[in-house]
Amino acid sequence: MSVQNLLVELFVEELPPKALRKLGDAFGNVLLEQLRALGLATGESVLTPFASPRRLAAHVTAVAPQAADKSVSQKLMPVSVGLDAAGQPTPALLKKLQALGADASAVAGLQRAPDGKAEALFYDSKVKGATLADGLQKALNESLARLPIPKVMTYQLADGWSDVKFVRPAHALVALHGSEVVPIQALGLQAGRTTQGHRFEAAMPKVSFANADSYAETLAKDGSVIAGFDARRAEIARQLAAAATQVGGGVQPIEDDALLDEVTALVERPNVVTCQFEPEFLDVPQECLILTMKANQKYFPLLDPAGKLTNRFLVVSNIRPDDASAVIGGNERVVRPRLADAKFFFDQDRKKTLESRVAGLSKVVYHNKLGTQGERMERVRAIAKVIGAQLGSDALAQNADRAARLAKADLLTDMVGEFPELQGIMGGYYARHDGLGDDVAFAIEDHYRPRFAGDALPRNDVGLVVALADKLETLAGLFAIGQLPSGDKDPFALRRHALGIIRMLMEKDLKLDLGALVTEALGLFPQAGAETAQQLTDFIYDRLAGSLREQGYSAQEVDAVLALRPQRLGDVAKRLAAVRAFAALPEAPALAAANKRIGNILKKADRADAHVNEALLKEVAEKALFAAMQKTAPQAGKQFDAGDYTGSLQTLAALRAPVDAFFDGVMVNAEEADLRLNRLGLLATLHQAMNRVADLSRLAT
Incomplete structure (x- = not known):
């Protein structure tokens, strides 16, 4: 046999739809990884994974019938143990070689x-x-063992005695x-x-394959199955768009990638049909209707x-009858009671x-250590009043x-009880x-916003205040009782x-x-310890640092910027822009290095007040440095106070030469105490002036 393409397919009962794509990718990726590790596939081998509701498959190009032989050098034992004084093999060495x-003929080599x-x-x-x-x-065993199976089931094999554990019975x-x-x-x-x-x-x-390369074509022709997940998804999207065009009026199916993925994992031969309801x-809020159609029926409004x-609405059916009226009528009958319930x-x-529901919040437990939703609501109100007054x-x-x-009053409504995802929306x-x-x-409606990355912010100032208060209350309360996220676990x-x-x-x-917001929120929780404010503040700045790095700012x-813990986060973007502009100046490396040196000197000093006696x-x-600072520091300070952080740092760049x-010319730690303290005071003044926008020492390499 020569190098050929390989196909492996496992035919099973219906797989969990929300996990199908991951299962298909993992099945193929581990298979290829193991084949490469064994020398049967190369870096040039190409994987094509397949996944449908009832099958996992992988096509791998350029797979050898046998891996090349390998040269192996194996350590036996120390020379002193393997050879005697005359250089002859000891019994221990001969026994090892025999194994x-x-x-004995191998001893010479x-x-x-x-x-x-x-x-x-x-x-x-x-x-x-x-x-x-x-x-x-070996590769298949490893691939099956490493599948990200959400839940394993046990089923009996045909012999009636043996059983197997797998995600679904395999046939x-x-x-x-x-x-x-x-x-x-x-799997038997x-x-x-x-x-x-x-x-x-x-x-x-039964569908029989002539060779590995005929898999997708044969399965489509004889089995009426589109085997590839991406190919099936693209076909569904095409049919959805075509059906919408046929309806006319510029209508479009709702965009929902998660729903499209789930439907792709539910059908093998997609067929989109158009249905309607009364x-x-x-008259019911469209969010309710859309949610029930998407979540319960997997329809595309x-x-x-x-x-x-x-x-x-559009339905993705798994069958293609000549007359689709029964499919259409059935789905319309199914959706009608759902809409009637809504x-x-x-x-x-x-x-x-x-307003009449507010009293009922005192009977709804929010958290066993934090009281009821009624108590939580009062805390949110207290924070909101403070923020509103400040803004x-x-x-x-x-x-x-x-x-x-x-x-939170809509938590007690029937609609939110049925569809928790609509909390806030129904309240509006x-x-x-x-x-x-x-x-x-x-x-x-907006006080839960932003719900996820990229979500819109609240639309008005009232919404902003309540959303801030709600999130601050949540963070403060859970930090106060020690419910901090750990690793990848963040249940709240x-x-x-x-x-x-x-x-x-x-x-x-x-x-x-x-800092004031954190203090205000934590003040409502007697459980908060002395260290809680620091923990919560660190947590927020850590999230801010990660977010800024994701936006393209360098770690430096x-x-x-964040080393100074700026209290007004609205200034952070301007500070970052100023630091980036400063770092591009030719004076920046020297000033950053000097700033780091000054910081180290001041840390070691017993006391260094930012005060200079010109007479000393x-x-x-x-004297030249003091004069330059007298000229540049006030101007840089005015620019800083006006919010011109870029200008402030560029003004300070003029201090590089002095x-x-x-x-080069001054001994800071002079023997005379008054001279030493004065020079330390000069450096402290300089350090204070240079590090108002950011800690420039962090830019030193």
Whole structure:
């Protein structure tokens, strides 16, 4: 046999749809990795993974029937143990060689080489390369063992005695090297060249493959199955777009990659059909209808050009009958009770105001150590009042207080009880129904924002205040009781809450001090210890540092700015821009190095007040530095106070020459105490002036 392409397919019962893509990729990737490790595939071998609801498969190019032999050098034992004084082999050496399949004749060919302090004997031999049958068996075993299976099931084999643990019962195994079957086995199955096609529409009861390269084509022709996940996904997307065009009016199927992936994992032969429901259901908020169609039925709602829901929707069926009316009618009958339930919940919920539900929050447990949702609501109100007062007028504080009081009331509605994903959104609808106005309604709807990376921020100031208060309360409360994230575990999504606070403070350039916000929030929790504020502040700055690095800022730039712990996060972007501009100046490396040197000197000094007595300046270089600082520091300070951080650092760049001259010509640690303290005071003054925008020493290499 020569180098040929390889195909392996495992035919199983329906796989978990949300895990299918990962299962397919892992199956192929581990298989190829193991084949390469065994020398049966090369770096040039190309993997094509396949995954459908009832099969995992992998096609690998350029697979050898047997791996090349390998030269192996094996350490035997120290020379002093293996050879006697006359240089003859000892019984221990002969026994070792015998175990390796050699005899005394091999002694002459043994190599001597240093091994630590002693010299050792090494035996060089050829190890025969793995055959494809043995190697593929090992590779398949490893691939199956390392599948990211969400939940294993146990099932019985045909013999009635043995059982197997796997994600789903397996019924067939295909292994072809070119046109030859590779004799391997897995999960109680012997490899062959046949599998099964579509459960209902396969052209043949058994699908047989002539060779490895005919897999996708044969399965499509005889089995009515599109084997490739990406190919099936693209076909579904094409059909969705075509069906929307046929409906007309500029409608488009809702964009949802997760839904498209899930539907791709549910069908083997996609067929998109158009359905509709009664227009009167459109009186229900479209978020409710869209959610029930997507989450419960896996349908694709159609939206008009303005983004409004229409009464048409698309269904991805797994069959292609000549007459699709039964499929269409069945799906329309199935969705109608779902929409009717949503309408019923909406109508019932509006019979009670949000205000009337607030008292019920005191009966809903939020956390066993943090009390009820009612107590939580009061804490959010307290934080919101403070933030509102700092940001605007009494009107903002009052509206924020009202929105915070009502923000969690929709948790007690029937609609949110059925669809928790709609919390906040339904509160906004019910607030408008209660006549509360858009300021409060938008704030209730938006106070969970941003929910995820890239999500929109709250639309108005009231929403910003309540969203900040809500996230601060969550972080402060959980940090106060020691529920900190660890590793990849973050059950309360505290990292997401911290990033939400960061985005609001930065992108809206809010004039709020982070430290004051943390102190205000923690003050509401008697459980908070002395170290909690530091822990929470560090946590937020760590999230900020990671976010800034993801945005393209260098680690040095981020460290330089955040080392000062700027309290107004809205200034951070301007500080980073200033540091980047400063780092590009020719004076920057020398000043950064000098800044680092000054910092080290001041750390070692007993005391160094930022104060200079001009009468004690003796050396020419220190007088020149003092004079330069008198000229540049006030100007840089004014620029800093005006928010011109770039200009401030560029002004300070003029100090490079006098700073260099100072360190070349002045002994800082003079024997006279008054001279030494004065020079330390000069350096402290310089250090203070240079590090208002960022810690420039972090730029030193």
